[in-house]
Amino acid sequence: MPENEFEKEVQQLFDGFKLKPTAEVWTKVHTRIRKDRRKRRFILWLPLLLLVLGAGSYWIVSNLDNQQIEQHSVAKKSEENISPEEGSTKEAFEIPEKEKSTADLSLPKTENKELSTKAENNQVNTNNIIKEGRGSDLSPSSALVAGSRQLANNKAPDLDFENASITHPAPVVAHVKKSPGSFDLNKTSDNNIIQINTENLHISENSGVSAYTYSVTGTPQSVVLRSNIPGKIEEVKSINSLDRSSMPVVKLGKRKLWEFGIESGIGVSKMGKDIADLLSLHSETDKSMTLNNMSMVNSSSAVSNLTGRDNIYVLAIAPSASTVKPGMAWNFGIFAKWHIKNRLSLSTGLRYNYFSTHRQVGKIFYPSGFNNRNHSAPSYAACYPGDETNDYTNKYHYITMPVGLQWQLNRGIKLPIELNVGADLKWMTATNALHYNGNTGSYFEDKGRFNKFQAGISAGVSVRLFQQNKHPLDVGPVFQYNISNLIKKGYDYNQNIIYGGINARLVLWKK
Amino acid sequence: MADYQQLVKDCLKGKAKAQQELYELFAEQMLGICYRYTKSLADAEDILQEGFIKVFKYLHQYRSDGELGAWVRRIMVNTAINYLKQNSKYQYDLSFTDTTLHPVSEDNPQLRLQAKELANLVRQLPTGYQTVFNMHAVEGFTHVEIGEILGISEGTSRSQYMRARNLLINWIEKHSVEAKLGNYAGK
DSSP states (O other): OOOSHHHHHHHHHHHTOOOOOOHHHHHHHHHHHHHHHHHHHHHHHHHHHHHHHHHHHHHHHHHHHHHHHHHHHHHHHHHHHSOGGGTOOHHHHOOOHHHHHHHOOSOOGGGOOEEEEEETTEEEEEEEOOOOSOSSSOOTTTTOEEEEEOOOTTTOTTOOHHHHHHHSOSOEEEEEOOOTTOOOOOOOOSTTEEEEESSEEEEEEETTTTEEEEEEESOOSOOOOOOOSTTTOOOOOOGGGSOGGGSOOOOOSOOOOEEEEEEEEEEEEEEESSGGGGSOSSOTHHHHHHHHHHHHHHHSSOEEOOSSOSSOOEEOOOOOOOOOEEEEEEEEEEEEEEEOSSSEEEEEEEEEEEEEEEEEEOOOBOGGGOOOOOTTOOOOSOEEETTOOEEEEEEEEEEEEEEEEEEEOSOOSSSOEEEEEEEEEEEEEEEOOEEEETTTTEEEEOGGGBOSEEEEEEEEEEEEESTTSSSOEEEEEEEEEEOSOSBOTTSOOOOEEEEEEEEEEEEEEEO | OOOOHHHHHHHHTTOHHHHHHHHHHHHHHHHHHHHHHSSSHHHHHHHHHHHHHHHHHSGGGOOTTSOHHHHHHHHHHHHHHHHHHHOHHHHTTTOOOOOOOOOOOOOOOOOOSOHHHHHHHHHHSOHHHHHHHIIIIISOOOHHHHHHHHTOOHHHHHHHHHHHHHHHHHHHHHHHHHHHHHHHHHO
16 A cells, blocks of 8 residues: 555556567467477376376387297207207107116105106216295295206116216306297207306205205296216206296286376266166167156146147147267276285275267357246256257266275286276266256256266276386276266166276386 | 466367467566566576466466456466576575665656666665566565565565665666757757
8 A cells, every 4th residue: 555645656657557578478378388288188188198108018018029939939949950960859858658767766756757868878877856845836935946967977778888988077166148939949068168048046065975955036938958977977958848837927016005006097977777788889878868858848837738638738848858979078086906815805095087979959058048947947057949959068077085995807917817806986076967847948057967976897807018117007898887877866867977987097106 | 367268278188279368368468577686688488488387377366256367477486586596596595684774765757767777776786676666666576575486585675675776876867867968969
C-alpha cells in the first residue's frame, strides 16, 4: 500500500512503463514451450515405448539364444571331428559297459561316475566322480560339487604307466575362464596343460592313492581335464558327457525377497454388464439402458395419446441409446513384490488408471433450456440431444490399489512365466461420462450417479525378461473386470468396466 | 476487464499464433517490470523469458474470473525475485544487514521525470533496497508480505524501504535541479 503521494505517483508513472523486448526472447520462449510439450507427449507415450522396448529386447535375447545353440552344435561337431591321436576325442571318453564295472571302486553306485579314458595307446579306467551336496536347492557352500577321481592304476589291466610317463611328462595346470552359458571347444593341444572350463575350479592332490579332488561352483558347461599325475596319466573329460540330471542346481547368491519398481500398461477398455461381456464386441449396457429408459417413459408424462381414447396409450419411444464402443485405456504406477516362496510371490502398489469408451451423441447444450422430466432430477452439467453425429469420449480416471499373487508356471530361471491373479480397490477421481435419458433421447453428465469406490479382479500371464539383469522386466497380457457396479443403486442398470491389455513391470531395485 | 477467454483456450490447445498473441499483448509491460528489478536489460530479458515460460506452463491454472494481466504480472514479479535470489551476481548485494530504522522523509517531490528515468534511478539503488522499494511502492506488498517472501523480518523490510525512499528522493531532487540547470543552460 502506498503510504503517501510519492508512492502513488511512482505507481502511476510505472503503470504505463513499457519496454520493447528483442525478438530473441519470443524465439526462446517459443522453443521452450515446444520442448516442454514434446516432453509431456513423451511421458504420455512412455508406457507404449516401454512395451516396444521390452518386446524388442525379448526378440534380441531369443535370437542370441538361437545363435548360442547354433554355436553349441557347431562346436560339438568340431569336437567330434578331432582325431583320437590328439587325445581329446569324444569317442575316447565313452565308457564301455565292461570297463564301467571294472572301474567301480566300491563306492556307492549313486555317487559314482565312471569314465574311461583312452589316451593314445594308454587306456585308463580310472575316474570316479563323487558328487556331494545333492539336492535341488543348495546353499553356496553345500553347492560345491566335490568329485574325487581315483585311478585304478593297480587294477586296470590295460594301464601302462611306464609308457604314459614317457609320453606325458610333468603337466601344468591352467585355468580357462568361461562365461556361463557359452560353449568352448577345448583342445588339449599341449600335452602338458590341463584346461578346465568352469567358473571356479579348485584342484587339490589327494595323498596316497593318486586321487584328485576338484570342486566346482556355478554351472559348468564343460570341463576338459588332462591327467595331473606327473608324467603318468592323461585324461580328458567333458562335463557335457555327464548325466545332467544328476547334477545339483547351484545357487550363486542369496535370493532377494523384495522387488520394487514401476509398472505401466496399455490396452482397451469397454463397458460390460457382467464378466461374460469380456469378449463380446458390443456393450450389453446399451440394452439395459434402453430398457431402463422404457420404464422411465412408462412412469413419466412423456407419452402420447395417439388414439384419442382415454385408456389406450402408445408410448412415445425415444430413440435407443447409441452403442458404447471400446476405447483406449492405460495405467502407470509403482509396485512392491514379495517372494513368499521360490515360485510364489505377492505384490501390491499404487496405480493411476485411465479408461475410456466412445459413443455417438448430439451437439452440446447447457441445462437451462433442458426439460428435465426425470424423477431422479440429476444435476446435469451438460446435455447432448440425440442427434448422434458427434463422437464423444467417456473418460474415467482412477487411483487404484492392487493386490496380486504371482505363480511361476515353469521351473526355468532363464525365462520365467508367471500366472498373475489379483484384486484391486479403485477410487474414481474424475469422469466426464454420459448417461442416456430415454425420455428425451438425450445424453447428459451426472457425476452423482457413479460409485466413487469400486472393486475389481484381474488375471494375466507375464514373461520375465532379463532375469539375470539388475532390472528385470515382466511383460504380458492382463484382463481386469470391475466386479462392483459403476452406477449407484437405484438407477436400475449395470455398468462394469472391463479392461484388456498388455502390462509391463520394470524392477528398479531388489532387497 | 478485457475478455481473454478465447485467447487462453487457444493457447491451452497449443496454438502457436495464440501464444504469440498473448506474449505480444503483455511482453512490453512485463519487461518494464523486470527492468525495475534488475541492473541490466539482458537480465531483465532473461526474467521475461523465464516468466513467460511459466505463464504458458501454468496457464491451465489461470481462472478466467481474474484479470489475466494481473496474473501474468504476479508471475513476473515472483520470477524476478527468484532470479535475484538465485543469481550470484545479485546475491551479495541482496543481503539485508542494515536493520536500523531511518527517519521517514516527509518530502513528496513532484515527479517531473519520465518513467524510464525513474526506473534508472531505482536501478541504481543497492539490490536489497531496489527490491524492497519495487515490492512495496510499486507492487503494493506489505512489509509483512515482503518479509515472508524475502525471508527477512518486517522491521528489516521497513528499514530498507525507508532508506531506499530517502535515497531516491535525494536523487530525484538532484536530478530535477540538474534538469533545470540544463534547461537554463539550454536557454
